[in-house]
Each structure stands twice: as structure tokens, then as C-alpha cells.
Amino acid sequence: MAExxxxxxxxxxxxxxxxxxxxxxxxxxxxxxxxxxxLLSLGHLALLFGIVLASALGVHAIKQLPGDTATRDPGWIVIDEIAGQMIPLLALYHVTPGGLALSFALFRLFDILKPGPVKWADARHDAWGIMLDDLIAGALAWAIVLALHLVSPL
Known part of the structure; x- marks a missing residue:
């Protein structure tokens, strides 16, 4: 029966x-x-506010789900991807196709491969674990986008 x-x-x-x-x-x-x-087109503060709001609402919303849903991390829960994907955009001065593409590709790479701390967070099996693995993947992507952006504008 559908939820x-x-x-x-x-x-x-x-x-x-x-x-x-x-x-x-x-x-x-x-x-x-x-x-x-x-949000980035409105400014970095707006983007940062969006990330914090999506993260806080995400943790709260996941905790409201019935039964063991929050411990299973079903594929349909994507508020974590939404929050995490916004993080690498903080490294951009403004919205550009190249910057968006690089941010997207790096975030998805870290989200799928789950290196080191991403895997640790994913193993938590609670609302914070669901959110944290993607926030960490976003932070790793942010670091690379920032480093590349400092060398060559994106």
C-alpha cells in the first residue's frame, strides 16, 4: 500500500x-x-540561507516520516541532495554554465562514490546521517570548485 x-x-x-x-x-x-x-543570483547570503534552511527542514522532515523510513534512507528522499548540491555553488562568484556543470558533476561524483567522511556519515542510519553525507559531499565538491575557481574563473 502506498504511503x-x-x-x-x-x-x-x-x-x-x-x-x-x-x-x-x-x-x-x-x-x-x-x-x-x-539563490546565488540573489547573492551568497541568500544561497547560504537556502542551504541552512533546506538542511534544517530536511532533518526535521525526515524525523516526521513514519516507522523506520528515516533509518533506511529510501531513494525517494532527496532533500539531502537538494541541500548538498547547493553547497559547491558557494565557490562561484556568479552563475555560469561551466560553474554549474562542474558543481553538479563533482557533487554527484562524491555522492555516488561516498569517499571517507561521506561514507562515515552515510553509515549513521538516522535523519542526520541522511542529510550529512550529502552535506559533506557538497563540501568536498565546494573545495574543488573553489580551488579551480581560484586558478581560473568558472
Whole structure:
């Protein structure tokens, strides 16, 4: 039986992106990229506020899900990808196609491969673990985007 669609479930699913039949994590990341680009166009403070808000709402929303959903990290939960995908955009001066593409590719790479601290956070099996692995993946992508941006504008 399908679970009831509550506001918390809808938020966790990235307003539907997580219900994508193929690659829901990528769909959620694309939502995060678009939202992050919009916020970056308003300024870095707006983007930072968006990341903090998505992260806090994400943890709270995941905790509102029924049963063991928050410990299983089902693929339809993509609020974590949305928050994490916005982080590397903080390294950009402004929105550019190259900067967006690099931020997206690096975030997805770290989210999928789960190196070191990303894997540690993913192993937590709680609301914070669900969010933290993607926030850390975003931070790793941010560090690389920042380093590359300092060498050559993106």
C-alpha cells in the first residue's frame, strides 16, 4: 500500500523529484542546482540561507516520516541532495554554465562514490546521517570548485 502523501513526505521528496522512476538522486540534485542558481543570483547570503534552511527542514522532515523510513534512507528522499548540491555553488562568484556543470558533476561524483567522511556519515542510519553525507559531499565538491575557481574563473 502506498504511503500517504503528507507535507513532510512531499518536502523530503523534493516536491516530487524523488518520485522520479529513474535516478531520483540526480533529479533531486537538479532541483538543488536550479534552486541554488536562483539563490546565488540573489547573492551568497541568500544561497547560504537556502542551504541552512533546506538542511534544517530536511532533518526535521525526515524525523516526521513514519516507522523506520528515516533509518533506511529510501531513494525517494532527496532533500539531502537538494541541500548538498547547493553547497559547491558557494565557490562561484556568479552563475555560469561551466560553474554549474562542474558543481553538479563533482557533487554527484562524491555522492555516488561516498569517499571517507561521506561514507562515515552515510553509515549513521538516522535523519542526520541522511542529510550529512550529502552535506559533506557538497563540501568536498565546494573545495574543488573553489580551488579551480581560484586558478581560473568558472
Amino acid at each position: 500517504k502523501l503528507t507535507p513532510w513526505r512531499l518536502l523530503c521528496a523534493g516536491f516530487g523529484a524523488g518520485f522520479s522512476p529513474k535516478a531520483p538522486g540526480t533529479a533531486g540534485s537538479l532541483v538543488g542546482l536550479a534552486l541554488g542558481a536562483l
